[in-house]
Amino acid sequence: MKDWQDLSEQLRKLGVKLGMPNEPHKHTKTHYPIEKVLNCSETHTLAGTILSVKQTFDYNYAQGNTKLAPDTYFNRLLQWAKIPDKDLVSLKNLVFLDTETTGLSSGTGTMAFMVGVGKFIDHHFLLEQFFLRNPAEEAAFLHALSLFCADMKAVVTYNGKAFDIPILNTRHILQRIPSPFVDVYHIDLLTISRQLWRLRLTQCNLANIERNILEFQRKGGEVTGYLAPEFYKDYLRTGDARPLEGVFYHNQEDVVSLSALFNKVASLLENPKSDDLKHSNDMFSAARVFNHLEDFETADLLYSQSLQSETSQELFIKYLLEHAQFLRRNKAYDDALKLWIRAAELDNLEALIQLAKHHEHKSKDFQQAQSITLKAISIMQDDSSFTDAQLFALFHRKKRLESKINKSKEIK
Amino acid sequence: MDLSELLNKWRQTQAFADNVSAWIVTPAIDADRRPFPASLNPNIKAGLQSLGITDLYSHQLESFEALESGQNVVISTGTASGKTLAYNLRILDDLSRNPKSTAIHLYPTKALAQDQLSGIQDLIESSNLQTFIRPAIYDGDTPQSQRKPIRNTANILKTNPDMLHQAILPHHTNWHRFLSNLRYVVIDEAHIYRGVFGSHFANVLRRLKRVCAFYGAFPQFVLTSATIGNPQELAEKLIESPVHLIDKDGSQHGEKQFIIYNPPMVDKQLGIRKSALITGVNFIKELIENEHQTLIFARTRRTVEMILTYLRDKLPIQDKNKVRGYRSGFLKKERREIESDFRKGDLKAVVSTSALELGIDIGDLESVILVGYPGSIATTKQRAGRAGRKNQSAMAMLIPTPDALDQYLARHPEYIIDQNPENALIDPDNLSILTQHVLCASFELPFSANEPFGQVDPYLLRSILAFYKEQAILNLQNDKYYFVSDDYPSASVSLRSSTPKVISLKLGTAQNYQLIGEIDAASASWFVHPGAIYLHDAGVFEVQELDIEKGNCFLESVNSEYYTIPNLSTSIEDFSVITQEQHQTYSSSYGHLSLKFELNSYKKLRWHTNEVLGIEPLSLPPGELETVGFWMSLKQSFIDQLKDEGNWTATQNIYGANWKTIREKIILRDANRCRACGKTFESGQLHVHHIQPFKSFADPELANRASNLVSLCPGCHSLAEVNVRIRSGLAAASNALRNLAPLLIMCDQEDIGSLSEAKSVLADGLPAILVYDGMPGGLGLSRKLYEHKDFWIASAAEAIETCPCSDGCPACVGPVGELGYGGKSEGIALLRGLK
Numbered sequence A: 001m002k003d004w005q006d007l008s009e010q011l012r013k014l015g016v017k018l019g020m021p022n023e024p025h026k027h028t029k030t031h032y033p034i035e036k037v038l039n040c041s042e043t044h045t046l047a048g049t050i051l052s053v054k055q056t057f058d059y060n061y062a063q064g065n066t067k068l069a070p071d072t073y074f075n076r077l078l079q080w081a082k083i084p085d086k087d088l089v090s091l092k093n094l095v096f097l098d099t100e101t102t103g104l105s106s107g108t109g110t111m112a113f114m115v116g117v118g119k120f121i122d123h124h125f126l127l128e129q130f131f132l133r134n135p136a137e138e139a140a141f142l143h144a145l146s147l148f149c150a151d152m153k154a155v156v157t158y159n160g161k162a163f164d165i166p167i168l169n170t171r172h173i174l175q176r177i178p179s180p181f182v183d184v185y186h187i188d189l190l191t192i193s194r195q196l197w198r199l200r201l202t203q204c205n206l207a208n209i210e211r212n213i214l215e216f217q218r219k220g221g222e223v224t225g226y227l228a229p230e231f232y233k234d235y236l237r238t239g240d241a242r243p244l245e246g247v248f249y250h251n252q253e254d255v256v257s258l259s260a261l262f263n264k265v266a267s268l269l270e271n272p273k274s275d276d277l278k279h280s281n282d283m284f285s286a287a288r289v290f291n292h293l294e295d296f297e298t299a300d301l302l303y304s305q306s307l308q309s310e311t312s313q314e315l316f317i318k319y320l321l322e323h324a325q326f327l328r329r330n331k332a333y334d335d336a337l338k339l340w341i342r343a344a345e346l347d348n349l350e351a352l353i354q355l356a357k358h359h360e361h362k363s364k365d366f367q368q369a370q371s372i373t374l375k376a377i378s379i380m381q382d383d384s385s386f387t388d389a390q391l392f393a394l395f396h397r398k399k400r401l402e403s404k405i406n407k408s409k410e411i412k
Numbered sequence B: 001m002d003l004s005e006l007l008n009k010w011r012q013t014q015a016f017a018d019n020v021s022a023w024i025v026t027p028a029i030d031a032d033r034r035p036f037p038a039s040l041n042p043n044i045k046a047g048l049q050s051l052g053i054t055d056l057y058s059h060q061l062e063s064f065e066a067l068e069s070g071q072n073v074v075i076s077t078g079t080a081s082g083k084t085l086a087y088n089l090r091i092l093d094d095l096s097r098n099p100k101s102t103a104i105h106l107y108p109t110k111a112l113a114q115d116q117l118s119g120i121q122d123l124i125e126s127s128n129l130q131t132f133i134r135p136a137i138y139d140g141d142t143p144q145s146q147r148k149p150i151r152n153t154a155n156i157l158k159t160n161p162d163m164l165h166q167a168i169l170p171h172h173t174n175w176h177r178f179l180s181n182l183r184y185v186v187i188d189e190a191h192i193y194r195g196v197f198g199s200h201f202a203n204v205l206r207r208l209k210r211v212c213a214f215y216g217a218f219p220q221f222v223l224t225s226a227t228i229g230n231p232q233e234l235a236e237k238l239i240e241s242p243v244h245l246i247d248k249d250g251s252q253h254g255e256k257q258f259i260i261y262n263p264p265m266v267d268k269q270l271g272i273r274k275s276a277l278i279t280g281v282n283f284i285k286e287l288i289e290n291e292h293q294t295l296i297f298a299r300t301r302r303t304v305e306m307i308l309t310y311l312r313d314k315l316p317i318q319d320k321n322k323v324r325g326y327r328s329g330f331l332k333k334e335r336r337e338i339e340s341d342f343r344k345g346d347l348k349a350v351v352s353t354s355a356l357e358l359g360i361d362i363g364d365l366e367s368v369i370l371v372g373y374p375g376s377i378a379t380t381k382q383r384a385g386r387a388g389r390k391n392q393s394a395m396a397m398l399i400p401t402p403d404a405l406d407q408y409l410a411r412h413p414e415y416i417i418d419q420n421p422e423n424a425l426i427d428p429d430n431l432s433i434l435t436q437h438v439l440c441a442s443f444e445l446p447f448s449a450n451e452p453f454g455q456v457d458p459y460l461l462r463s464i465l466a467f468y469k470e471q472a473i474l475n476l477q478n479d480k481y482y483f484v485s486d487d488y489p490s491a492s493v494s495l496r497s498s499t500p501k502v503i504s505l506k507l508g509t510a511q512n513y514q515l516i517g518e519i520d521a522a523s524a525s526w527f528v529h530p531g532a533i534y535l536h537d538a539g540v541f542e543v544q545e546l547d548i549e550k551g552n553c554f555l556e557s558v559n560s561e562y563y564t565i566p567n568l569s570t571s572i573e574d575f576s577v578i579t580q581e582q583h584q585t586y587s588s589s590y591g592h593l594s595l596k597f598e599l600n601s602y603k604k605l606r607w608h609t610n611e612v613l614g615i616e617p618l619s620l621p622p623g624e625l626e627t628v629g630f631w632m633s634l635k636q637s638f639i640d641q642l643k644d645e646g647n648w649t650a651t652q653n654i655y656g657a658n659w660k661t662i663r664e665k666i667i668l669r670d671a672n673r674c675r676a677c678g679k680t681f682e683s684g685q686l687h688v689h690h691i692q693p694f695k696s697f698a699d700p701e702l703a704n705r706a707s708n709l710v711s712l713c714p715g716c717h718s719l720a721e722v723n724v725r726i727r728s729g730l731a732a733a734s735n736a737l738r739n740l741a742p743l744l745i746m747c748d749q750e751d752i753g754s755l756s757e758a759k760s761v762l763a764d765g766l767p768a769i770l771v772y773d774g775m776p777g778g779l780g781l782s783r784k785l786y787e788h789k790d791f792w793i794a795s796a797a798e799a800i801e802t803c804p805c806s807d808g809c810p811a812c813v814g815p816v817g818e819l820g821y822g823g824k825s826e827g828i829a830l831l832r833g834l835k
Helices: A002-014 A075-080 A135-148 A164-174 A189-197 A206-212 A225-238 A242-270 A280-292 A296-308 A313-329 A333-345 A349-362 A366-381 A388-411 B003-012 B014-018 B042-050 B058-068 B083-097 B110-126 B144-153 B161-180 B195-214 B231-239 B276-289 B301-314 B317-322 B332-344 B377-384 B404-411 B431-444 B458-470 B521-527 B636-645 B659-669 B714-744 B781-787 B789-801 B824-833
Strands: A041-045 A048-058 A094-101 A112-121 A124-131 A154-157 A185-188 B020-026 B073-075 B102-106 B135-137 B156-159 B182-187 B220-224 B244-246 B256-261 B265-267 B294-298 B323-326 B349-352 B367-371 B394-399 B474-477 B480-483 B502-508 B513-520 B533-536 B539-547 B552-557 B562-582 B586-606 B612-617 B623-634 B687-690 B709-712 B752-757 B768-773
Touching: A002 B458, A041 A135, A048 A135, A048 A242, A075 A242, A094 A164, A094 A225, A094 A242, A112 A135, A112 A164, A112 A242, A124 A135, A124 A242, A135 A164, A135 B474, A135 B480, A154 A164, A154 A189, A154 A242, A164 B161, A185 A189, A189 A206, A189 A242, A189 A280, A206 A242, A225 A242, A280 A296, A280 A313, A296 A313, A313 A333, A313 A349, A333 A349, A349 A366, A349 A388, A366 A388, B003 B014, B003 B394, B014 B020, B042 B083, B042 B110, B058 B073, B058 B083, B058 B220, B058 B244, B073 B083, B073 B231, B083 B102, B083 B110, B083 B182, B083 B220, B102 B161, B110 B135, B110 B156, B135 B144, B144 B161, B156 B161, B161 B182, B161 B195, B161 B431, B182 B195, B195 B231, B195 B431, B220 B231, B231 B244, B276 B294, B276 B301, B276 B349, B276 B367, B276 B394, B294 B301, B301 B323, B301 B349, B317 B323, B323 B332, B367 B377, B377 B394, B404 B714, B431 B458, B431 B480, B458 B474, B458 B480, B502 B521, B513 B521, B513 B552, B521 B562, B533 B562, B562 B623, B562 B752, B586 B768, B586 B781, B623 B781, B636 B714, B636 B824, B659 B687, B659 B709, B687 B714, B709 B714, B714 B752, B714 B768, B714 B781, B714 B789, B714 B824, B768 B781, B781 B789, B789 B824
Parallel strands: A094 A154, A154 A185, B073 B220, B073 B244, B102 B156, B102 B182, B135 B156, B182 B220, B256 B394, B294 B349, B294 B367, B323 B349, B367 B394, B502 B552
Antiparallel strands: A041 A048, A048 A124, A094 A112, A112 A124, B020 B256, B474 B480, B502 B513, B533 B539, B539 B552, B562 B586, B586 B612, B586 B623, B623 B768, B687 B709, B752 B768
16 A cells, blocks of 8 residues: 555645545445345346346326326427338337436546436336446446347437437447447437427426426435436445435436426427417427428417417517518418518517518508618617617618609609 | 858958858758659559659658558658658558558647648649548547548548547547557657657557557557657657667758858957847848848747848838748738748748748748757757758858857857757656556556556556545456546646646736736746736736736736846755765765745846846745756865865955945944854944845945845954855856756756755755756656766856856856856856866
8 A cells, every 4th residue: 555655645746636635535345235225136148247226117107297108109209300210110119218427528438337228118117227336347237238228219318419328339339349329219308308498498407397397396315417426436435335326316217207208298299289388488489399390380370379478578579570480481471571560569670670671672662661761770779789780781771762762753 | 142152252251250150061962862662552653753753762762661561660851851751652552552541640730730731632632542542630620510520531630649638539439440440650740749748748649559459450650850869769769669760861952051150249348249130130131132032040939020120121112021920929821821922932031930940841941040049959950951952052040149058059069060969858757747647548448457558667557546546536346447537637638738727818907808828837926926027929018916826817018127037946845865976076966856936036127237126025825846856965175175275355346435324334233243153343343244245236225225234243254255155156057057958958948947055955054056857757857967967067167168258147157246256267166176
């Protein structure tokens, strides 16, 4: 032991950053293994045995307000995820996945020490949490994960495109084991959740979505994701697995919520008139998603609905303008015009400009165009958030309209 | 006049000839041409021919053959000798047959990678090999959208060590296609990798080789180097494998003249010479008038600006825009423009800092002028080597400044001409650097218990791993050390310094400022302590506030009549001897040191005259340095001998009109007692002594302030003055030694520190002179000095002796009168007495 102590003294003098300065370490290991904390199953692989915690949930089990298994098809969600062979992917071959890692940065030095995976099998939702008792078990850990994923056609995650899957792929390369995630479809619910709820919820992390969309409250004792690396590091040092119970609980709820959220999103996209779209922001967001999915009928309906519900004037104008733009693109110019008029009544500059354009080029009512332009100029001059260029464009229009008015007078 | 006529004219001018320290003519050399190797891919042969290349220089063929036979290679031939083709030929040949194979080209700067890409693309296109060979640049400027396609398809990657260290290696699984097939690693401009940067880089290469081995790849290495003393040794230290040296330059050269011209003396008494800058400008003007394109190297950005200003003043209006500056701070586009205008001949002169020296192609040059010695022989040769044309003659001129080292070289031109260029030193096992990279490597792949890391002593490696294990950063399971920390270690390791932290220099206040530059935290308190006058890009600033913790320094633009120099007090906290030798008059030791630095005051000095205008107190937290050093401890007998030999009598100073009154006041204050022995005397018997010598002050009032004066009896006074002499001799010797050290070991002035103490713990209370490595852990610089001490000491003594000044000047013994006397004779006596 003396060698490293001399060295650490030397390194301290050299100014090398130390992980835990001057903290005496507990060398007495508590040795409280995970088997004593939780009811564990064993998976035997070529590379050794790995422990996991297994739980099953009934199809009708609800996480908050939402059941785990969808009653309907989920073609729209597959369409959204750009999965071409929709027939290939069914409820039975989805794998819901969430990892807990030793670090929050990507890169080869970050390991997944726990992978929670869920799938629908024999009228149950089976959740299995594989656990790395120590880093040397990683090969067995990855083999066990592959066994669980044997029939997988698509993996469902929350922020897994950027985090969980790249890390797992890296781990497979490092262990020289083929990754089961390379040739399967990937449905990342973070992106769609953001599209659907960002206007209402400022943060779209899973915890917030769970509270507000699934209306689910977790019980106490949970260890949240960003603390998990420290807990695992402590476990490796002390051998005491008891504090990890909270990490298992956190991971378990993440996977279960993921499945419920999948159902929530899938149902919403299949049946947008459902009760789930009570909030005008949500209707508006959903309208955008349907627009994106090229279901213009539903999009139009949702845009109209969002305009009928209570909301702030700022958002109301935003909806008006976006809906108008949508209508114009879909060749419903007269309908768009009606919305611009409504927004212009609220002194919205963009709408005023659109109306001025309309009167100048379409209805050829130059007087009307001019009075709208003058109104726009007076609004813009009182507001410093506009650029000179925008103002100049309006002056330019004003001048052009003047000459058009004069010309038409001459003709008369 | 053509160049040789102009040179002849100069040679025949008496005033010119009198000041020439050296004039060396290197005769023209014919090229040693060889046919293309028979095995070369015919496409490449045709491609080269279409570019007008019909054969190879001997060193290009040698490189091709050595690489073909599987050896690592270092190519150290002259500027513009076709080094790039020398290594690319074999790589392109191999990749054209095995398009799955990959090569990585490492350049020390981003600009160089850009420069080299177009060159290699021309050859690939004219060889019609675009489908086989796909080069790409991957650096901080590469857009995110291009990164993945590059990772998936490129087979020649042009990047830099920082990118390899922070982006590629920690994410090597994204690169497994590229790394699994890696056949060649090219390290361009390898001479740049010395000192701290080189020691870091050697560890990055250890990591690269380790990751490659994981993927089953064992690449060959090709290095190129400018003229240095030890290209092969440096290459072998960097890659830790045998390297085949190619240094027989087969390219063609015209006649070359190298002149050292020392500006004429204008005041012999004071040893003042005409300014190197003005002297240079006159030559440049004459060269331009005679239509000779000239490249000028200056040492600082400030000098570049000054030369430009003077030069433009002297040139006729139509030529004013034909001279340009070139330095860091210019936009990339501007630089490209200057390079190409210079190549085309549209520009007549370019004045540059070191920014232009790194392999940037500006074509063949007729003349190069170096204003000031660039700091090393190797750099001098590299810069002078810029002048050189295939068929015609070329000229390079070095104009020394009044600085110590410059003047020494003006008197000893043989250093530059005969001596081998300096050796580039690195120490990949520097503990501070090594431990950081062991952690980075652990992040990349877990270490096995008996896995090596380069040639690191296995015992040391195990200790470092055990250390990190105890820190709970690594976890040991089944003989493997797994990285289990929530950290990304390479993010906090900067290759370019051993202390990664930087201080932002901000002009203005915290609320409203403009960022004008950066300085590393280690030197911040030295250069930008509160109240310091800081020069930046020809601007003068005063430091308002320095916050090292937050990394901020706030400056204000000022018009100052003075500059500042901090008073650094260095103390030795602890030391332990590694080796020691006893000599007749001294003992020499090499060992570990703990140093403490305190800046407790700074001096304000008037520009040009260097008078002391005032001394201001400072309170800054002390700095620490753990390093290695070499010290000489003087023996008591030697001190006595020096004291005896000094037939010293005090020269009477004129202390000012009211000295009599001041003197009486001080004696009254001290109650007629000698402040040293405490005995009481008659007031007429007592002397009043200046603690800091009178001579060192411009203002007598400052010298005669009460706090600088003490009453001493004649006996104690004489003792005090002898001690002052010993101290000034020590300071003079130490200064001369330190000034010459960079000549012996290729390093920057800042890489070594020195200290002289009259009563040193290193010498049991006797005087000692110490030099130490300036970076934590040391890099073996002072070790080298220890090994060559006799030569070093003799050179230092000679430097003082041959200086034309009468009682010591800044060019030989350093700041004059700091401790009393010029110190010239004392310094010589001390150095000559070291036996």
